[in-house]
Amino acid sequence: MANLDRLHDGRMLNANDPDVLRDTLAERQRSEDRNVFRAAWVWLIRFAFWVLYNPLAWAYDGVSQAVSLGHWRDWQRMALPELRGAQVLELAFGTGNVLLDLHKARYRPVGLDLSSAMTRITRRKLRGHGIAIPLVRGRAQRLPFAPSSFDSVLCTFPTEFIVAPDTLSEIARVLRPAGRAVIVVMTRLLENSLWCRVLEWLYQITGQRGPVPDLEPQLAALGLDYQAMWKAVDGSAVLLAVIERQVDG
Numbered sequence: 001m002a003n004l005d006r007l008h009d010g011r012m013l014n015a016n017d018p019d020v021l022r023d024t025l026a027e028r029q030r031s032e033d034r035n036v037f038r039a040a041w042v043w044l045i046r047f048a049f050w051v052l053y054n055p056l057a058w059a060y061d062g063v064s065q066a067v068s069l070g071h072w073r074d075w076q077r078m079a080l081p082e083l084r085g086a087q088v089l090e091l092a093f094g095t096g097n098v099l100l101d102l103h104k105a106r107y108r109p110v111g112l113d114l115s116s117a118m119t120r121i122t123r124r125k126l127r128g129h130g131i132a133i134p135l136v137r138g139r140a141q142r143l144p145f146a147p148s149s150f151d152s153v154l155c156t157f158p159t160e161f162i163v164a165p166d167t168l169s170e171i172a173r174v175l176r177p178a179g180r181a182v183i184v185v186m187t188r189l190l191e192n193s194l195w196c197r198v199l200e201w202l203y204q205i206t207g208q209r210g211p212v213p214d215l216e217p218q219l220a221a222l223g224l225d226y227q228a229m230w231k232a233v234d235g236s237a238v239l240l241a242v243i244e245r246q247v248d249g
Helices: 018-053 057-067 072-076 096-102 116-128 165-174 196-205 217-221
Strands: 007-010 011-014 088-090 108-115 135-137 148-156 175-189 224-233 236-245
Touching: 057 072, 057 116, 057 196, 072 096, 072 175, 088 096, 096 108, 096 148, 108 116, 108 217, 116 135, 148 165, 148 224, 165 175, 165 217, 165 224, 175 196, 217 224
Parallel strands: 088 108, 088 148, 108 135, 148 175
Antiparallel strands: 007 011, 175 236, 224 236
8 A cells, every 4th residue: 555654743654543544534525525516516507507598598698798898799700700601500509699790791601509598589589680590409419411511610608518529520520621610719808907807707616717628639530620819809808719621632
């Protein structure tokens, strides 16, 4: 057994010493308690987002504008210049604002979202603008589209579904050669005001400021190139992930 002895209060104690055993068990219990708390917190955050995307979907636009100091729509639009081609699939279209942006910019968008509440809101919004855009309910992990259907795939502020292996595989499948997937990953509020610091703290504790996973090996195996870029937006910065399908041969 490794580490049979350890230094404790200036004394070397054998691991069978009652004090050492008590301390070890106490530390193990504290570690288990922290893990339980962490798991409960993650579940609570996921549930809160589910509520916002479903029963409280009507409040989504207002909430997103409030927590971004009014930058939310500007952050979303930063992805549009990175798109390629005309046929664009938006994953998790939410309340449909980006679909309207795409239509206005003369793209031919298609939207996919799992939330029936978001889909209803978007259908009403599109009807109000007199615009017909195909909307599909479904999961990004199982896209109901033929291979090589889109020039670009777009997703803004997705949850963890976007890094699921099935999602990345499906994006690779529906992209045309040299097509692009553009993801608005996260943002930073750069001003030093109290409200900005509070919002950054909220983003941090809700898991929206964590490290970006290293997807390059997985994307390369799917025939996809990857680059990340930060763009400045009026006292803030937006992180974009640009994923490009390699041309065969």
